Amino acid sequence: MNKEKKITCASFFAGVGGIDLGFEQTDFFKVIYANEIDTYAKITYEYNFKTKVDCRDINIVKSKDIPDFDVMLAGFPCQAFSLAGYREGFDDKKGRGELFFQLERIFLEKQPKIIFLENVKNLVGHDNGNTFNVILNRLHNAGYYVKYQVLNAMHYGNIPQNRERIYIVAFKNKELYYKFNFPDPIKLENKIHNVIDFKNKKDSKFYYTKNNCKFYDELKNNMIRDDTIYQWRRIYVRENKSNVCPTLTANMGTGGHNVPLIKTTHGIRKFTPKECFYIQGFPKTYKLPKEVSNTQLYKQAGNSVVVPVINRIANEIKNTLQS
């Protein structure tokens, strides 16, 4: 498609651009504005996209600073909604739940045709559904027709990760809303061994040994198979029977609790940052900047999205707009 004719997107809480990538891969959408407060994420983002990141706090970004756009993209911070987080929703003391209201301020002023939101599954049930109702009501009051669905990456993205997320797609136009459908489930053909490199030796810092790991003996005794993923759960080693990776989190680099581990011929190790991006479905062409530390890269990967799931939804939106 001709560059000028692409549907324009503005990306908020852009992180390292997983949502942006899924939309741009359709060759139909173009991200013309990105906002993200984290300076390390900005480096990774700009390493891979032409768009420069507006690194200001969204609270101080004025609508007039943002170019007009057709689609709002936002995987807004989920700590306030996450089971693992504070469970305080919009009343989160740190104000993170309220960040949705910054999105509302911007979509009320900019009136995009479509709004795409992504969040943790728990958003739906939080506070007996009240938090989610507030979001739906705000969208309805602004004149949007809303569809939403929880999709698991292992069923919808052909990615061997058990990651359930809620996706919300809101249309200004009622007919487009009726036409749009979320993608159908697809068979998981992509196996862990296609994504994680069990064969080749990695840098020694990724391996667990008697010297650097207090629970090494438990790991060694329990991690028997080299075709599965284990997790250290504080007092026991858990094997993932479904043979998919558990939900990647932002603490992947810490080496402790819940971190997915594999047994290889070279020893027991955690994933490399690159493997974390791969298990999120980022393509091999996505580059990780050398100047960003592994700790930051792990966090960035864990905070991001499963790109092929986003891409499949973006393709459905594209089909809807083209029909």
Ligand SMILES: C[S@@+](CC[C@H](N)C(=O)[O-])C[C@H]1O[C@@H](n2cnc3c(N)ncnc32)[C@H](O)[C@@H]1O
């Ligand atoms: C769940 S992550 C989104 C990740 C993104 N979807 C991706 O693919 O990488 C939420 C992001 O919101 C950013 N953020 C948090 N508070 C913010 C604020 N006040 N203004 C702008 N960005 C903020 C965080 O730094 C984080 O990168």
